[in-house]
Amino acid sequence: MTEALHADSLHTYYGKSHILHGVALTVAEGTVTTLLGRNGAGKTTTLRSLVGLTPPREGRVVVFGQDTTRWPPFRIAGLGVGYVPEGRRIFANLTVEENLKVPRGRPGPWQIERIYALFPRLAERRGNRGRQLSGGEQEMLSIARALLLNPRLLILDEPSQGLAPRVVQEVFAIVARMRAEGISVLLVEQNVRMSLAVADHAYVLDDGAIAWSGPARALAADEARVQALAGATAEEWRAEAR
Amino acid sequence: MTQLLLFNVTNGLIIGAFYVLMALGLSLIINLSGVINFAHGGFLALGGYLAFTLSPFLGFWGALLVSPLLTAALGLVLERLLIRRLYGRDPLYSLLLTFGLAFIFEDATRFVWGAQGLPVTIPDFLGQPLSPDLFFITWYRLFMVGVVAVSVGGLFLLLRHTRLGIRIRAGTLDLETVSTLGVNVGRLRALNFGVGIFLAGLSGVLAGGQLGLDPTMGAGLLMPSFIAIIVGGVGSLPGTLVGGLLIGVASGVTAVFLPSASEAVMYVLMALVLLARPRGLLGEEGLMT
Ligand SMILES: Nc1ncnc2c1ncn2[C@@H]1O[C@H](COP(=O)(O)OP(=O)(O)OP(=O)(O)O)[C@@H](O)[C@H]1O
Ligand SMILES: [Mg+2]
Numbered sequence: 001m002t003e004a005l006h007a008d009s010l011h012t013y014y015g016k017s018h019i020l021h022g023v024a025l026t027v028a029e030g031t032v033t034t035l036l037g038r039n040g041a042g043k044t045t046t047l048r049s050l051v052g053l054t055p056p057r058e059g060r061v062v063v064f065g066q067d068t069t070r071w072p073p074f075r076i077a078g079l080g081v082g083y084v085p086e087g088r089r090i091f092a093n094l095t096v097e098e099n100l101k102v103p104r105g106r107p108g109p110w111q112i113e114r115i116y117a118l119f120p121r122l123a124e125r126r127g128n129r130g131r132q133l134s135g136g137e138q139e140m141l142s143i144a145r146a147l148l149l150n151p152r153l154l155i156l157d158e159p160s161q162g163l164a165p166r167v168v169q170e171v172f173a174i175v176a177r178m179r180a181e182g183i184s185v186l187l188v189e190q191n192v193r194m195s196l197a198v199a200d201h202a203y204v205l206d207d208g209a210i211a212w213s214g215p216a217r218a219l220a221a222d223e224a225r226v227q228a229l230a231g232a233t234a235e236e237w238r239a240e241a242r
Numbered sequence: 243m244t245q246l247l248l249f250n251v252t253n254g255l256i257i258g259a260f261y262v263l264m265a266l267g268l269s270l271i272i273n274l275s276g277v278i279n280f281a282h283g284g285f286l287a288l289g290g291y292l293a294f295t296l297s298p299f300l301g302f303w304g305a306l307l308v309s310p311l312l313t314a315a316l317g318l319v320l321e322r323l324l325i326r327r328l329y330g331r332d333p334l335y336s337l338l339l340t341f342g343l344a345f346i347f348e349d350a351t352r353f354v355w356g357a358q359g360l361p362v363t364i365p366d367f368l369g370q371p372l373s374p375d376l377f378f379i380t381w382y383r384l385f386m387v388g389v390v391a392v393s394v395g396g397l398f399l400l401l402r403h404t405r406l407g408i409r410i411r412a413g414t415l416d417l418e419t420v421s422t423l424g425v426n427v428g429r430l431r432a433l434n435f436g437v438g439i440f441l442a443g444l445s446g447v448l449a450g451g452q453l454g455l456d457p458t459m460g461a462g463l464l465m466p467s468f469i470a471i472i473v474g475g476v477g478s479l480p481g482t483l484v485g486g487l488l489i490g491v492a493s494g495v496t497a498v499f500l501p502s503a504s505e506a507v508m509y510v511l512m513a514l515v516l517l518a519r520p521r522g523l524l525g526e527e528g529l530m531t
Contacts (some may be wrong), residue, residue: 051422077424090421091412101405102412104424149424 003062004029004048004184006045012042012049020056021208027153027201032185033177033193034216037205043100043188044086046205050186051083052076064152080106082146086157086188088138092131094121099130099141108150110154115144118174120192136167143174143221153177155186160194172198179220195221249378250494256383256452257466258490259390263445263512264460265467265474266397267438273414273477274434277328280340281461282401282467284347285439289313289446291355294362302365303306306389306447313443314436321435329431344461351457375435394483397437401479410434413476466493469508473515475525484523496506 005027014019021099027033036110037043048054050061052073077083077138091099100112100122107144116123119140121144125133132139134238139159156175160168178185179198189195196202199216219226264282278396292309293302300308320343328336368382401407409430413420421427442460449459470489474481489508497504515523 053418053422059252072428073418073421073424074424075424077422083422085419089416091415091419093415094408094412097407098411101408102420102423102425106424145423 002029003027004064005186007050008060010046010049010056010061012045012056014045014054016113019208020049022059023049023208023210025203025207025210025213027184027186029184030179030182031200032179032187032234033201033203034059034187034189035203035205036189036192036195036201041205042208043205044157045208047083047186049186050083051155064159064185074104074223075223077149078106080105080150080152082151082154084142084146084154084156084159088142088160089134090130090138090141092129095127095129096133096141097126099145103145103148105148108151110150111131111145112148115147119144135165136170139167139171153184153186157188159187160189160191168194192226193220245378247498248494250498251491252379252383252494253497254491254494255487256386256490257494258487260445260449260463261466261470261490262483262486263390263393263441264463265470265493266394266479267441268467269471269479269482270434270438272471274417275431276409277325277336278333278340278463279325280337281343281347281377282438282442283462283464284344285313285317285442286446286449286460286463287455287457288347289314289443290362290450290459291351291360291446291455292443293447293450294360294455297363302363309447310440310443313446315438317439318432318436320467320472321332321432324462325435326428326431348461355455355457357457359432360455362447362455364451377425379449382451386452389444389448391513393441397441398479400437406430466508468480469512473512475522478522478524478526481522496528
């Protein structure tokens with residue numbers, strides 16, 4: 001199997017604070033890989049290292065066979081890497097339609113009409129400003145924006161954060177749909193049960209280093225490990241499992 | 243008295259139009275790149291002087307278009323070599339560098355074109371007054387206001403309807419996210435800087451035709467332009483438009499009754515606006531729509 005993404009011994013800093021201590025991970029092409037971990041474990045920092053926003057000081061990132069370690073974000077995006085950031089970060093001052101004109105689109109099936117067909121809510125609200133959207137609509141817009149790059153790899157940072165349960169279902173359905181379309185996915189999530197259900201492979205990050213990795217199914221079966229590593233408390237885990 | 247008032251109101255509007263062009267360019271650059279360009283007035287003067295040198299060859303109309311373009315081209319070169327290094331740094335650096343550039347511009351202009359003022363020849367028919375009653379309003383003044391209106395309109399159309407403009411507005415809010423969407427933000431900032439400098443060069447040509455040229459002509463417009471930005475609300479381009487016209491007219495009207503206060507009134511106006519609306523008239527942080 002070929003690799004969509006491969007990262008090796010990443011050491012990433014914010015100024016003087018050393019956040020990532022040799023993170024290594026791989027996303028096999030056509031699979032969903034989930035990256036789990038407690039608050040502050042370094043999940044967002046890992047993603048930022050991969051997409052070029054906070055380049056690692058040491059280590060190597062390879063995207064579809066190209067060494068992108070020192071590339072600026074726009075060049076990495078140009079390889080077909082869509083990034084849906086934590087907190088959605090839609091452009092609140094622009095309309096939905098304008099938000100969708102910001103990405104530098106790549107040729108492929110994901111054009112504006114198909115986006116509106118997948119997200120009818122966005123089509124209805126195309127003239128509304130970003131700040132007038134609900135959290136769920138903002139998340140859809142953030143995903144739609146990344147899809148216009150016609151990504152071969154989609155990286156999502158806590159897409160279900162703060163959303164109503166019905167919308168969370170929708171977000172995970174989209175992840176499954178992307179996989180079915182042949183897009184590789186790297187998913188950071190707090191929602192452990194649903195992520196493991198949709199993922200093929202899982203990594204657990206703790207204190208800036210990979211503490212566990214293996215098939216998602218194996219991690220889902222090991223409740224004690226999940227509680228210890230993924231940071232879900234026993235109550236949350238049982239509530240989620242219901 | 244009415245004539246005098248009318249004269250000064252029109253004068254104020256015209257001066258205000260210059261503040262607007264200058265301030266819009268400054269605002270574009272501040273909003274997207276966080277650089278306060280103290281050399282903006284230097285670019286303005288350069289635009290005027292280039293028109294003076296080029297108009298024998300290109301005529302007034304050719305110079306009106308080509309000088310701002312050349313000014314913008316020089317702006318792009320300086321952005322590439324110097325300004326670019328300021329992005330993301332302490333504003334103190336941008337103050338030091340662009341302040342230094344402003345002095346270099348002024349002295350270079352003096353060195354090339356001389357210290358005394360120079361006239362810019364405008365087409366004869368533009369120099370005529372509208373009518374004997376309105377002897378103080380020449381066609382040229384009307385023409386200037388027209389050019390400013392068209393440029394401002396063009397700028398707003400660019401920002402609203404082109405991808406470049408939409409990306410500039412998005413970048414004003416969150417440049418990092420724009421970069422993850424495949425947009426080369428280095429180029430975006432350069433183009434944005436070029437547009438801002440084009441506007442400065444254009445005001446320089448227009449101002450030269452009305453008031454003649456002088457190496458310090460741009461520096462004098464700088465402070466009022468900052469005031470226009472603050473009065474209108476930092477981050478809001480429509481605010482900058484309103485702010486520029488407002489302080490222009492305010493100082494024009496004050497010139498009738500209390501000539502010595504015509505400059506101070508801008509500061510008073512700014513203080514009053516900020517007391518009532520600390521973010522300026524149309525200010526809403528980071529939302530330049
Ligand atoms: N811009 C920054 N400057 C300095 N330190 C930072 C910065 N961003 C994050 N950190 C620190 O880096 C560590 C890792 O943060 P990161 O955001 O990557 O964690 P995370 O796993 O994504 O957490 P969460 O689940 O809360 O999103 C934390 O200790 C955090 O305080
Ligand atoms: Mg995070």
